[in-house]
Amino acid sequence: GIGTFEVEVYDTPDQNPVTPIVVCEDESVILANKDAEILASQSPTVQTRYFYTFNNARDNISPINKNSNLNPPVGTSTVFVRLTDTANQCFSIVDIAVNVFAVPSITNPSPLSTCGDNNSTEFNLNSKIAEITGNNVNYVVAFYNTQPDLVADNAIPNPEAYSSVSKTIFVKVTDPTGNNCASETTLALNVLQVPGNDTVPQLLEECDATGFHTFDITEREPILRGTTAPNEAAFRYYINLTDAQANNNNTINSPEAFTNTVIDYQKIYIRLNSTLNFDSETGIACYRIYEQEIFVRPYPENLLKDTSYKICIDIDGRVVNQALIDAGLPDADYAFSWYNGFDAIDANRIINGNESIFTTPVAGEYSVKITNITNSALCSTIVNFVVENTLIPFSIKGEPSELIAFGIDNTITAITTPQSADFEYMLNNEGWQQSNIFNNVPEGIHTLTVRNEFGCGEISTSVVITDYPKYFTPNGDGYHDYWNIGGRVGVDALNVYIFDRAGKLIKDLTNNQSGWDGTYEGRALPSDDYWFKVIYSKNGITGEYMNHFSLKR
Structure with missing residues (x-):
């Protein structure tokens, strides 16, 4: 027979493209989270089901629980979505690309151990990057103080110079070429205590006039080592800082008997190496370097x-002035001890003798010990000295005190009371001499002086020599411009007459105290020898003397 039926055609759900799912391998995927995007333009009666294969989606078998946490494999895979319109049971299938990126492949690092003091030091965290990343230059590494800092991405700002105590910090390694996927790990920081004390070595000081001395520069080792066990530390001694820093073999061979190579003052560098603690990255032993100053102090x-x-x-033996001994050095810088007798024997120390100046009224042998107190070397010098009595001149007279020296030797002898080999003598201001005899004393009034050469007194007297000068030079220069008899006060009366070679009277100086100026009746006479005649009296005795002198122009 013939029948009829109706055919109804319905539209399938839209097959709109879906954006891929992109995740890191340590992230889970919930497919239901894609429903909103997939159903945005669909009929409200459309429902989703997810499948691993197209055939399963077509046949609607073995669906994926879209609300579960899925962990897709690394790489690109496809998930199929069956869109079913519940109003007519029509369906469509769309696919979603799932791209899963691997997280960085990292190594959990060994502890970072760095030398430090007082339980703290500066770490170079970046030194661990190669170990963590396996030298993958594409990775970016950041360090964090705490786990919350890592979550907040509050990274340590200066990882190459990070000051810290021993603790564990957090590390995140990101792959910018792989969806910025990241791996996390931790890094243990260990502060390795450097050996020895944090101190400045006490100066080494010795006394030596040469500026050089042999030192035992190891004598500070117990102090420098401190609480570090002797078997956990090794000392090395260097002349140069760069050698000490390099820990090379340019060491001082015999530090127990080291003679300074620079006069008076030198720095020695002491490197104290740990035999227990070593930097994990460099393998260098933890160490300190000390500067040991050595001084060779002068006496x-x-x-x-x-x-x-x-x-x-x-003259009567009484002490007028005590002996004064001045060490000549400041009391602020030196200590002084004075002693009876030589060689500064302790039993002979003089009480209260402790200043730079010492006085005594007693002759004898003495000594002084002088110590430099400006440094700990306390270098001392012992000086022996002698104190003697010396006489003060009491009186002096010239012998003779008045001498009419016409035609005789003009010699004056100083006679003193008392007499002493410590006396010096001087005529006028012509210089001191040891002899008390003065020869060829010229005419005139003179001052005769005696003094104690050690400063114990000085007295003077006058002597008169009556005589004539052998020449004069009347040229107006102020020297020897007049000729006359000198020391006139040494006689009671004096008449002086000057003649030329022919015996003619040129000048009568009897009442002329200034002398002859070399002129006659206002005319200058020529250079020549002229004669004179002296008539004098002394103590009622009259004498006469004639001789000649030169006029020089």
């Missing part, structure tokens, strides 16, 4: 006199 300078010191004694 105090001896500024005492080589000769004896003197006590001034008067």
